[in-house]
Amino acid sequence: MNVKEWLNRFLEERLPVKEMKDLSAHKLVPEHKQAVWYYFGGISLFFFIILVFTGMVLLFQYQPGLESSHASVLRIVTKVDFGWLIRSVHSWAANLMLVAVFIHMFSVYFMKAYQKPRELTWFTGLGLLGLGLGFGFTGYCLVWDDMAFFATKIGIDIVEGIPGGSYVAHILRGGPDMGGLTIQRMFALHVVIIPWIFIGLLSAHLFFLQIHGNKIPEEIEKSGQYHKIPFFPNFLLSDLYVWLIMLNLLAVLAALFPWHLGAEADALAPAPKGVKPEWYFMAMFQLLKLMPSQVAGISGELFGNMVFGVAGLFWALVPVWNPATASGRRAKLATYVGLFGIVWLIGFTIWGYMAHPV
Ligand code: HEM
Structure with a gap:
C-alpha cells in the first residue's frame, strides 16, 4: 500500500470522508x-x-x-x-x-x-x-x-x-x-x-x-x-x-x-492640522461636522447620532420591510434606499476629504 492509499484509508476509517465528498460534489x-x-x-x-x-x-x-x-x-x-x-x-x-x-x-x-x-x-x-x-x-x-x-x-x-x-x-x-x-x-x-x-x-x-x-x-x-x-x-x-x-x-x-x-x-500638544478619521468613518464624521450646535432643543451631535441610529436600524431591517412577498412599491423603495446609501457614503467621504485636507 502506498502512502496515498494508506492516508485515504486512515481518514476514511475515522472521518465521514464519503459524505464530505458528496456534499462538496452537490454544492452548485x-x-x-x-x-x-x-x-x-x-x-x-x-x-x-x-x-x-x-x-x-x-x-x-x-x-x-x-x-x-x-x-x-x-x-x-x-x-x-x-x-x-x-x-x-x-x-x-x-x-x-x-x-x-x-x-x-x-x-x-x-x-x-x-x-x-x-x-x-x-x-x-x-x-x-x-x-x-x-x-x-x-x-x-x-x-x-x-x-x-x-x-x-x-x-x-x-x-x-x-x-x-x-x-x-x-x-x-x-x-x-x-x-x-x-x-x-x-x-x-x-x-x-x-x-x-x-x-x-x-x-x-x-x-x-x-x-x-x-x-x-x-x-x-x-x-x-x-x-x-x-x-x-x-x-x-x-x-x-x-x-x-x-x-x-x-x-x-x-x-x-x-x-x-x-x-x-x-x-x-494641540491636535495636528487636518486631523480626521480613517476613510471608512469619514462620511459619518462629515455629516456630524455639518450639524449646527443645537437642533430641535438638543445638541447637533446627538441629533446627528440619532439620525445614524434610525438610518442604520432601517438599513439593518430591510429583510423585514422588504420581504420577498412585498409589493412592487416596497421593492422600488429598497432600490432607492440602496442608491441613496451609496451616493451618501461616497459623496460625504469625498466631501470630508476635501473639507479636511492634510
Ligand atoms: C468580512 C466580512 C464578510 C465576509 C468574509 C463574508 C463572506 C461571504 C462569502 C464568502 C459569501 C459567499 C459568496 C458571495 O455571495 O459573495 C457571502 C455571502 C453573503 N453575505 Fe457575506 N461576508 C462578509 C460580510 C457581509 C456583510 C457586511 C453583509 C451584509 C450586511 C453580508 C451578507 C451576505 C449575504 C446576504 C450573503 C448571501 C449572498 C447570496 O446568497 O448570494 N456579508 N459572504
Missing part, C-alpha cells in the same frame, strides 16, 4: 451575467486571512504601552527584516477588506439576498461589518502616532455624546483621559475579543451560505438565463484565481506605498 454555484458579485464575499475572506497571518507576525514584535507602542512600530519598520513590508501588507489588507466588505454588502443588498430564507446571513454579515470597523478603529490607535491619537480621541468623544455612551467611552479609555490603559484595552479588543467574535460570526455566516446557496437575482431566475457550476473544483478555482489577483494588488500597493507612520503622539 449559479453562473450568470451578474455572478461577478459573488466573488466579493470571498475577497473579503481572503483579506481577513491575510490579516490574521500578518497580525500574528506583528505580534512577535509589537509591544503595547505608552512608552513602547510607537517605539516598537518604529523598530518594526526600520530595524526588523521585512518588518515594514509585513506592517504595510497588514494595513493595506485591512483597508482593502473594508472596501470589499462594502461592495459585498451593497451587491447582496441589490440582489435582495437578504430576503427569506437568507435573513440570518444578512444579519450576521452586518455584525461582521460592525466588527470589521471595530478592527479598524482599535488597530489604528495601536500605532500611537499623532494622527491616530487624535482621531481615536475624536471617535471616543463622539461615542461619549450618545446617551449611555459615557460608560462605553470610559471603558475604552480606561479612565477620563487617553493613556496607557487605552492602548491596553484597544490591544485586547483588536487581538483577542473582536477576532474571536468575528470568527464565530463568520462561521455562522458561511454555514448559512452553505445551507441556502447563492441567491439568483429575480429577473435572471425568471428569464432562465443561468446555469449552475459545481463549487468544487470549478467555482473554487475561479475564486482562487481572483484571490491571486488580489494578492498581486496587495503586494504592489504594500511595496510601492509603504504605510505611513507619523510622529509619536503627545497628549498635551
